[in-house]
Amino acid sequence: MIELMAPCGGWEALQAAIDNGADSVYFGVDQLNMRARATMNFTLGDLPEIAERCSKAGVRTYLTLNTIIYDHDLSIIKKVIDEVKNTGITAIIASDQAVIAYARQKEVEIHISTQLNVTNIETVKFYAMFADTMVLSRELSLSQVKKITEQIVKEDVRGPNGELIEIEIFGHGALCVAVSGKCYMSLHTDNSSANRGACIQNCRKKYTVIDQETGTELAIDNEYIMSPKDLCTIDFLDQVIDAGVKVLKIEGRGKAPEYVATVTRCYRKAIDAYYAGTYTTEFGKELMKELETVYNRGFWGGYYLGQELGEFSSKPGSLATQKKVYLGKGVHYYPKAKIAEFKIEAQSLKKGDKILITGPTTGVYETVAESIFVDDEQVAETKKGDQCTIPLEQRIRLSDKLYKIVEA
Amino acid sequence: MLVVTLQRDKCIGCNYCAELCPELFRMSKKDGKTVLLKSRDRKGFHTINTNEIHTYEAEQAKKACPVNIISVKTV
Numbered sequence: 001m002i003e004l005m006a007p008c009g010g011w012e013a014l015q016a017a018i019d020n021g022a023d024s025v026y027f028g029v030d031q032l033n034m035r036a037r038a039t040m041n042f043t044l045g046d047l048p049e050i051a052e053r054c055s056k057a058g059v060r061t062y063l064t065l066n067t068i069i070y071d072h073d074l075s076i077i078k079k080v081i082d083e084v085k086n087t088g089i090t091a092i093i094a095s096d097q098a099v100i101a102y103a104r105q106k107e108v109e110i111h112i113s114t115q116l117n118v119t120n121i122e123t124v125k126f127y128a129m130f131a132d133t134m135v136l137s138r139e140l141s142l143s144q145v146k147k148i149t150e151q152i153v154k155e156d157v158r159g160p161n162g163e164l165i166e167i168e169i170f171g172h173g174a175l176c177v178a179v180s181g182k183c184y185m186s187l188h189t190d191n192s193s194a195n196r197g198a199c200i201q202n203c204r205k206k207y208t209v210i211d212q213e214t215g216t217e218l219a220i221d222n223e224y225i226m227s228p229k230d231l232c233t234i235d236f237l238d239q240v241i242d243a244g245v246k247v248l249k250i251e252g253r254g255k256a257p258e259y260v261a262t263v264t265r266c267y268r269k270a271i272d273a274y275y276a277g278t279y280t281t282e283f284g285k286e287l288m289k290e291l292e293t294v295y296n297r298g299f300w301g302g303y304y305l306g307q308e309l310g311e312f313s314s315k316p317g318s319l320a321t322q323k324k325v326y327l328g329k330g331v332h333y334y335p336k337a338k339i340a341e342f343k344i345e346a347q348s349l350k351k352g353d354k355i356l357i358t359g360p361t362t363g364v365y366e367t368v369a370e371s372i373f374v375d376d377e378q379v380a381e382t383k384k385g386d387q388c389t390i391p392l393e394q395r396i397r398l399s400d401k402l403y404k405i406v407e408a
Numbered sequence: 409m410l411v412v413t414l415q416r417d418k419c420i421g422c423n424y425c426a427e428l429c430p431e432l433f434r435m436s437k438k439d440g441k442t443v444l445l446k447s448r449d450r451k452g453f454h455t456i457n458t459n460e461i462h463t464y465e466a467e468q469a470k471k472a473c474p475v476n477i478i479s480v481k482t483v
Contacts, residue, residue: 031421032421070440072423072437072440073440075437075440076439190474191472193422198474
């Protein structure tokens with residue numbers, strides 16, 4: 001069965017990925033990963049708990065260590081890899097040869113990062129000396145992917161663990177205007193290297209072209225000419241699996257926990273339907289509606305179907321059909337009565353509102369507020385400052401965040 | 409007097425400050441982040457009072473920092 005890999009930028013997203021059917025998760029620690037700017041990155045000290053939580057749930061764990069590496073980083077990467085070995089994290093995702101060499105020496109499983117842009121079978125054979133799983137470049141078509149996976153079987157290309165090389169592709173999430181991971185735009189304009197995980201995403205902005213000689217401004221038909229739509233493969237997932245792909249990766253370590261929950265859940269449903277023999281393109285399109293509720297720049301199938309290039313977004317930011325509005329914090333949960341108590345700090349909650357609760361242990365919990373009580377009286381609406389109780393099937397914790405979901 | 413401050417935990421180890429202002433900054437071989445030499449750590453904000461002779465280089469480092477964690481003030 002194809003493995004579904006979900007991104008985790010923090011504890012909430014990690015729990016959401018586990019609860020929604022991810023087979024594996026990937027995450028970064030400290031500064032040496034492709035989301036170095038994210039304030040919510042885990043630290044080295046979090047690894048034992050991540051490993052424990054995931055192994056209990058039967059979920060594999062991959063640590064990203066895939067930036068370019070300078071001399072001054074050499075001792076920290078060794079420390080990180082040693083810690084991966086000690087805590088039982090499944091594998092590291094690497095691109096720099098310094099990282100690959102040390103991890104191999106320590107017999108830590110290696111996955112090749114998209115930063116290395118693997119695009120042909122000879123490269124696969126080369127990295128097979130070190131790695132068991134490789135993500136192929138997002139710029140390949142599915143027929144090119146299929147040729148590579150067929151060659152792996154035909155030529156019996158095996159990794160250090162003795163198994164055939166597993167091919168992974170990106171299935172969903174943001175695409176880069178440059179060849180993935182080879183962009184220097186952010187570095188040139190703001191000294192902020194995408195290859196050190198500090199991309200400022202200036203490709204997502206509006207630009208005009210000015211003729212330097214005459215000063216004439218040229219209007220560009222598509223104003224977001226450098227901002228591609230997001231990749232989505234859910235409506236041709238059968239072709240992805242038939243191409244021999246073994247791991248489907250969801251992009252988005254910088255995204256919110258409910259994004260991870262929704263996207264993981266949708267792809268889980270699609271994958272399960274495929275193996276049950278009930279998957280159809282129509283079913284995929286239905287799931288796409290659900291995917292549209294969370295952050296997206298509009299969807300296209302990327303380069304996989306070999307279509308004409310360049311599907312660019314029409315707006316800055318997200319086209320999501322729903323958004324969350326912060327309401328307040330969790331105060332207490334009465335497990336016997338199954339009642340949750342919240343303090344409303346902003347806006348108001350009405351009976352029948354769709355609510356979202358997130359927390360490091362709770363993960364992501366979406367439900368409907370069927371009834372609301374303030375001071376033991378049933379009310380139709382709460383005010384700011386109210387301490388309210390809602391009957392909830394699932395346990396919530398102190399300081400969990402309560403949101404309502406509204407149409408965007 | 410020149411007051412330089414570094415919010416060290418947010419450093420991504422890009423090396424620009426150490427390159428542009430080696431008198432004040434050096435990359436740590438221990439954790440890969442920059443070190444503001446001889447600074448005092450107050451709740452994650454590392455500060456030194458130094459000679460204004462370093463103003464130009466310190467300003468360069470501040471300008472180059474991709475995560476804006478260096479501040480430079482003349483007092």
